[in-house]
Amino acid sequence: MKLSRLNIKKISLNDIDENYTGQDILMKIGELYQYESGIYGYGNLWTKLERNVENVIIDELDKVGCIQVEFPKLQPKKIWDISNRWDMYTKDGDIMFTLNNNLGEYGLAPTAEEAATLFGANRLISYKNMPAIYYQIGEKFRKEIRTRGFLFRPRTFVMMDAYSFDKSKEDMEKTYNDMHDAYMKIFKRLGIDIIPTISDNGVIGGNVAEEFQAATKLGEDTLLYDRKQNIGINKEVLEFENRDEYLERLNIKDVSSLEEFNAVELGNNFQLGTKYSESMNLFYIDEDENKKPYYMGCYGIGLGRIIACLIENNIVKVKDKLKGFSLPYDIAPYKVQIIYNEANEESAFKLYDELNEGGINCIIDDRPNLGIGNRINDVYVLGTPKMIVLGNKFNGDSYEVEDTKTQVKDSVSFKDIVGYFKEMK
Numbered sequence: 001m002k003l004s005r006l007n008i009k010k011i012s013l014n015d016i017d018e019n020y021t022g023q024d025i026l027m028k029i030g031e032l033y034q035y036e037s038g039i040y041g042y043g044n045l046w047t048k049l050e051r052n053v054e055n056v057i058i059d060e061l062d063k064v065g066c067i068q069v070e071f072p073k074l075q076p077k078k079i080w081d082i083s084n085r086w087d088m089y090t091k092d093g094d095i096m097f098t099l100n101n102n103l104g105e106y107g108l109a110p111t112a113e114e115a116a117t118l119f120g121a122n123r124l125i126s127y128k129n130m131p132a133i134y135y136q137i138g139e140k141f142r143k144e145i146r147t148r149g150f151l152f153r154p155r156t157f158v159m160m161d162a163y164s165f166d167k168s169k170e171d172m173e174k175t176y177n178d179m180h181d182a183y184m185k186i187f188k189r190l191g192i193d194i195i196p197t198i199s200d201n202g203v204i205g206g207n208v209a210e211e212f213q214a215a216t217k218l219g220e221d222t223l224l225y226d227r228k229q230n231i232g233i234n235k236e237v238l239e240f241e242n243r244d245e246y247l248e249r250l251n252i253k254d255v256s257s258l259e260e261f262n263a264v265e266l267g268n269n270f271q272l273g274t275k276y277s278e279s280m281n282l283f284y285i286d287e288d289e290n291k292k293p294y295y296m297g298c299y300g301i302g303l304g305r306i307i308a309c310l311i312e313n314n315i316v317k318v319k320d321k322l323k324g325f326s327l328p329y330d331i332a333p334y335k336v337q338i339i340y341n342e343a344n345e346e347s348a349f350k351l352y353d354e355l356n357e358g359g360i361n362c363i364i365d366d367r368p369n370l371g372i373g374n375r376i377n378d379v380y381v382l383g384t385p386k387m388i389v390l391g392n393k394f395n396g397d398s399y400e401v402e403d404t405k406t407q408v409k410d411s412v413s414f415k416d417i418v419g420y421f422k423e424m425k
Contacts, residue, residue: 001334003365003378006031006044011381013322019218022311022325023150025381038147038155045382046307048333050158053190053303054137056331057160060186064178066133066162071115073139077105079114082280097141108141113276113298116163120294121282127167127292130284131175135162137303149218151304152264162299167286169273172295176208176271179299183212183267190306191328192313195263197223197232198246212267212301214309219264226250226258235260266305272296316380316405324380326405329424336386336401336421338364339375344390351388351399351417358418379404386421 008029017024026032031043042050058068077098080086089096089110097108109115116134124132137160144155151157162179166172180196187194192214199211211234213223222235229250237246238255252258274293277283283291310331316323329335336355340348352364363384365375372391379387388399399417402409412420 001044001361001363003337003363004367008378008381013324016322020150020152020308020312021315021322022383023308025324026311027150029381031382032150038144038153040151040154040156045333049307049310049327049331050303052331052333053306054160056189057137057186057301057303060182060189061133061135061160061162064133064182065131066135068136069119069134070136070138071109071112071119073109073141075107075109075112075115077107079118080107083114083117083276084279085114095142097143110140110142111298111300112136112161113163113272114280116161116298117276117280117282117294117296120163120165121277121280121284124165124284124294127284127286130294131164131166131171133162133164133175133179135160135299148220149308151308152218153220154304157305158303160299160301160303164297164299166295166297167284167292169295172271172273172297176269176297179269179297180210183269183299183301186301187212187214187266190310190331192266192306192309194266195223195225195230195232195261197234197263197265198249199234199237199268208271210269211265212269213261213263214266214313215261215263216309216313217262218309218312219262221263221265223261223263224255224258225261226252232261232263233258264305264309265302266309267299267301269299270297272298311383314383314405318407323377323404325383326380326385326403327383329385332383332385334361334363334382334384335424336360336362336388337379337382337384338362338388338390339372339379340365340390341372341392343392344394347394347396348390351390351414354414354418355421358422360418360421 011028031045033041077086090098096110099106124130139156140159141156144153147153164175166175195213197211197213199209223232224235225232233246237243276296277294283293286292311325314325316326338348338352355362385404387402397414399412400409401412
């Protein structure tokens with residue numbers, strides 16, 4: 001990528017939101033654009049980063065046999081009436097964006113249990129067709145009254161949502177546990193430390209739910225954490241009448257012994273049981289030719305929140321002075337940024353071509369009339385994890401590759417440069 005094509009805006013780091021530093025940087029350089037509170041447009045960097053996160057999720061879900069599909073974002077009222085959730089989402093909770101015209105009433109999907117249940121029941125006619133897990137990755141819409149933290153709580157966001165169908169409670173629990181393990185692998189690959197957390201089922205329904213929480217000072221949830229078991233409980237459940245049930249699941253007798261963290265929820269899984277199949281009158285045929293309700297689970301991961309968390313948890317400061325952020329190398333859309341002075345332009349483009357031909361995504365700062373200092377500063381506002389500077393000390397062959405987070409430098413020759421970056425994968 002030639003940086004001149006991104007048209008990033010020049011900014012001052014003295015005027016950045018202290019709480020949501022990385023996202024505010026992207027907003028000010030134009031890589032995030034806010035149409036109104038909670039509704040954003042995404043630039044090249046965010047979009048490519050989202051695709052990398054998406055690919056990790058797809059890879060791990062495919063390994064456990066999930067099937068990628070797509071449900072409609074515009075959903076007719078009648079399918080929500082079948083499950084008796086239309087009023088719950090449009091009046092009681094006032095969560096769903098709706099529209100009413102001569103064609104009828106519709107809602108923009110905040111979730112897809114109804115659509116998924118109808119889709120699955122159309123295909124999973126017999127016990128022989130199960131288990132099955134369908135998932136999609138796409139935009140969701142929710143009428144957040146109090147948007148906050150840019151992509152931590154917007155009104156539109158990209159989410160992975162999956163829906164499982166099983167013959168029995170025992171099979172549903174096995175699928176649920178398999179999805180838990182897949183989630184933990186996803187977050188490990190993304191470089192995010194996760195606390196699995198027992199949570200409330202809320203309007204989704206069912207009897208068992210868990211959240212996947214990332215500890216961060218920016219989180220609006222408060223967790224009580226059992227370090228020995230590596231599991232937590234959302235503090236809000238202590239206010240419920242059935243709080244003892246939650247504590248019993250964790251085998252916790254003394255709440256005061258738990259550590260307390262602020263955290264942000266990046267994923268949530270639910271054992272739905274037969275809530276949707278029975279309420280929507282959808283059944284499969286068992287071994288004895290009897291109609292039986294599907295045992296279902298649903299599973300969600302917020303891609304926008306993951307990216308926001310990755311950016312905000314990788315802020316770079318040097319001597320307490322803000323530089324920007326540095327993305328984890330494995331998921332960064334561009335691995336290295338090339339900076340050069342006028343005397344080394346030819347060498348810089350030779351390196352740029354070599355890296356591109358070798359499959360290493362990189363940025364070359366080809367903008368005119370900028371000093372090397374300004375170019376280095378902009379490496380950090382784009383979060384590029386590595387940079388190479390071809391300045392007055394460049395000897396014509398050996399490149400100094402600097403890690404933008406640690407400031408550690410390696411000297412690498414031209415013939416070894418592609419291999420150097422490939423070994424980091």
